[in-house]
Each structure stands twice: as structure tokens, then as C-alpha cells.
């Protein structure tokens with residue numbers, strides 16, 4: 001790591017003064033079958049933050065993320081990206097990418113073709129597209145696998161391809177729905193660390209969904225805790241620890257302190273569900 005890359009970075013200190021990338025304004029969601037997935041949520045996410053949505057199953061994490069992505073309409077309320085409605089993101093000159101839990105790669109196409117897909121869809125000329133694909137593959141450490149088919153890659157490598165496909169459009173906002181949930185712990189730690197590097201290098205704003213308290217503490221500048229039935233935001237935690245964060249951070253007393261606070265909060269959020277289920 002170079003001296004510049006290792007400079008201390010503390011987005012939680014700037015979050016109140018930095019421009020808003022995402023504003024969720026009393027946005028709520030009831031599905032057509034009557035499921036009340038999300039009570040009104042208010043959330044301001046500043047440029048450069050790494051936000052994690054954490055909470056028990058069914059608390060509306062994916063629903064909220066998909067509303068930010070414009071993949072789902074709120075039943076009421078509004079969502080703004082750089083002060084414009086989500087559907088008008090093009091007019092802001094910013095870009096957003098969504099990375100799903102499963103890599104969802106085309107099995108018959110090479111890694112390179114899979115990563116190029118968003119550029120092909122956008123009509124980017126082939127030469128420029130190939131150069132950007134090469135950059136994205138280098139970022140995730142897969143340059144040597146450009147011609148491979150997905151089935152020749154491990155689960156962790158397939159997930160890297162999926163991340164490269166997200167990064168190839170050079171997004172400002174990266175939305176990730178439990179991207180590493182299906183991977184073994186070692187691979188997950190490695191990808192978490194790589195993701196933090198990318199986030200800092202590319203000055204991204206990230207919203208990340210996970211079930212893992214440890215992943216949330218390691219990655220986030222802020223954690224948004226949610227509870228279910230109906231889904232809602234119940235607490236927020238600033239993880240006021242500087243970056244870069246490394247393996248030493250994970251065994252530090254500060255890490256344990258944050259993890260304990262999140263654990264207690266998650267227990268409260270989960271017991272809210274149980275209390276309501278038995279009432």
C-alpha cells in the first residue's frame with residue numbers, strides 16, 4: 001500500500017457537511033398483497049459514506065435498497081439521489097450500480113463479455129468498452145481470467161466478476177444486497193477488505209445489506225438497524241473508527257465494543273418481532 005492510500009480516512013467526521021447522495025423522505029412500502037414491508041423511513045446518506053442496513057430477516061432491508069435503486073416504487077414518500085427523484089439520476093450526471101446476492105452471470109459467456117454487458121446495453125463503442133472492462137477486471141484482481149467461463153471460477157471469483165460488472169459503469173453509488181452472504185468466511189473477509197479499498201480509491205457511496213454484525217462493524221461508517229413486522233428503522237450507529245481498517249481492527253477492543261452494541265441492538269430488534277408475534 002502506498003503512503004497516500006494508507007492516509008487515515010474518516011467519512012463519519014464529514015457526513016453532516018458533505019452533500020447528500022441519497023435522501024429517503026418518509027418512504028414506505030406496502031406490497032399489493034397487503035404486506036406492510038416498510039413503515040415510513042427517513043434517511044440521509046452523504047457522499048462518501050459506507051452505510052450498512054442490518055436487521056432480522058424480513059425487516060425490509062432489500063425493499064429499502066430496491067426503492068433507492070428505483071426498482072420498486074414507494075407506496076408513499078419520496079427517494080432522491082443527488083436531490084433528484086431516483087428515476088432522474090441521469091440528469092444528475094451520477095451513476096448507480098446494484099450488486100445482487102447471487103452473481104447472476106451468463107454461463108455461456110466469458111468473464112469479459114459478462115462484465116461488458118452494461119456497456120453493451122448502453123451502446124458504448126467496443127474499443128472503449130473493452131478498455132473499461134480491462135480496468136474493472138484489474139480492480140477486482142481478475143485480469144488473468146478475462147477469457148474464462150464463469151463455471152471455471154470459484155464462488156468468490158464469480159462474485160468478483162459481478163462486482164466488476166457493477167464497477168464497469170464507474171458508478172458513484174454502489175448498492176449491494178448481501179453480496180457475500182453465500183461465501184465462506186475467509187473469502188468473505190478478503191472481499192470485504194477489497195471492497196473497502198475500492199470504496200476509498202473510487203470515492204464511492206455504498207449502501208450494503210448484511211446479516212453479519214462483524215461485517216457491518218468492519219465495513220461501515222454508519223449502521224442502520226431495522227426491525228420487522230412491519231419493517232422499520234429502529235436505531236443508528238456511527239462506527240467512528242478511522243480507515244483503513246485491517247485484520248488488527250477486527251481483534252481490537254474497539255471492534256468488540258461496536259460489535260457488542262450492535263449485537264444488543266439486534267437482539268432488541270429481534271425481540272420486538274417475537275413480542276409482536278406472540279401478542
Ligand SMILES: Nc1ncnc2c1ncn2[C@@H]1O[C@H](COP(=O)(O)OP(=O)(O)OP(=O)(O)O)[C@@H](O)[C@H]1O
Pocket residue numbers: 031032033035036037055056057058059060061062063064231
Ligand atoms: N414481492 C413481495 N410481495 C409481498 N411481500 C413481499 C414481497 N417482497 C418482500 N415481501 C415481504 O416484505 C417484507 C420485507 O421483505 P425484504 O425482503 O425487504 O426483507 P429483508 O430484510 O431484506 O429480508 P431478508 O433478510 O430475509 O432478505 C417481508 O415480510 C417479505 O416477506
